[in-house]
Amino acid sequence: MPKISVIQFPGSNCDRDTKHVIEDVIGCRADLNWYESADLSNYDGIVLPGGFSYGDYLRAGAIAAQTKIGNSLKRAAREGKPILGICNGFQILTELGLLKGALTTNSYPKFRCEHVYLKVNNTESIFTRKFDKNEVINLPIAHKEGRYYNQDPELSELKNSNQIAFKYSNKEGEVTKASNPNGSCENIAGLINEKGNVLGMMPHPERASEDILGSTDGKKILKGMIESIN
Numbered sequence: 465m466p467k468i469s470v471i472q473f474p475g476s477n478c479d480r481d482t483k484h485v486i487e488d489v490i491g492c493r494a495d496l497n498w499y500e501s502a503d504l505s506n507y508d509g510i511v512l513p514g515g516f517s518y519g520d521y522l523r524a525g526a527i528a529a530q531t532k533i534g535n536s537l538k539r540a541a542r543e544g545k546p547i548l549g550i551c552n553g554f555q556i557l558t559e560l561g562l563l564k565g566a567l568t569t570n571s572y573p574k575f576r577c578e579h580v581y582l583k584v585n586n587t588e589s590i591f592t593r594k595f596d597k598n599e600v601i602n603l604p605i606a607h608k609e610g611r612y613y614n615q616d617p618e619l620s621e622l623k624n625s626n627q628i629a630f631k632y633s634n635k636e637g638e639v640t641k642a643s644n645p646n647g648s649c650e651n652i653a654g655l656i657n658e659k660g661n662v663l664g665m666m667p668h669p670e671r672a673s674e675d676i677l678g679s680t681d682g683k684k685i686l687k688g689m690i691e692s693i694n
């Protein structure tokens with residue numbers, strides 16, 4: 465059975481929910497590992513959970529990315545291990561340079577906590593292959609620094625190499641300004657690296673993995689990742 469490491473930073477707050485979904489909903493082993501002592505060589509996949517690492521001081525994710533787990537994450541990414549960064553995890557991955565671009569303060573600078581619709585743009589990755597192309601899914605967001613920023617030529621490269629995983633949309637799948645909760649460029653809600661083994665996303669799949677929570681769309685992302693490990 466694959467072993468997944470869920471990394472805990474000072475200020476993580478979605479670590480236990482993530483472990484719960486991986487273990488109790490998907491039926492895989494997940495350990496909580498404190499960032500200072502985590503040995504990623506023992507694990508087949510890694511999840512950076514949501515939260516407020518180091519209190520979001522300087523910029524969300526900036527300080528966590530400077531700790532020694534940063535090098536371990538870079539090594540794991542190079543080795544091709546699947547890495548999923550959820551919300552604060554996505555912020556840490558961009559700060560580490562494992563995903564391109566940056567996450568900055570929402571265009572309307574308030575914390576937004578609500579369900580949003582996403583259009584699935586890439587269905588070829590290990591994380592998104594359980595969805596149909598352009599499928600509209602429903603996941604919750606909870607952030608203040610979720611505005612994805614990038615510019616050309618990098619932005620065009622991301623588009624041309626199909627690295628945009630999810631875009632904020634309306635229920636009909638139209639990618640509009642009104643359906644963009646934070647001012648992200650191109651309505652980008654989730655990105656995959658070039659190699660296809662790292663996904664960062666602002667919405668929370670672990671909060672949408674059980675019927676009782678109103679959506680199970682998020683489970684497909686975690687399941688896709690875990691089932692890719694053999």
Ligand SMILES: NC(=O)CC[C@H](N)C(=O)O
Nearest residue numbers: 514515551552607608609
């Ligand atoms: N849910 C999260 O991971 C949260 C928050 C995040 N650090 C922010 O931008 O507000």
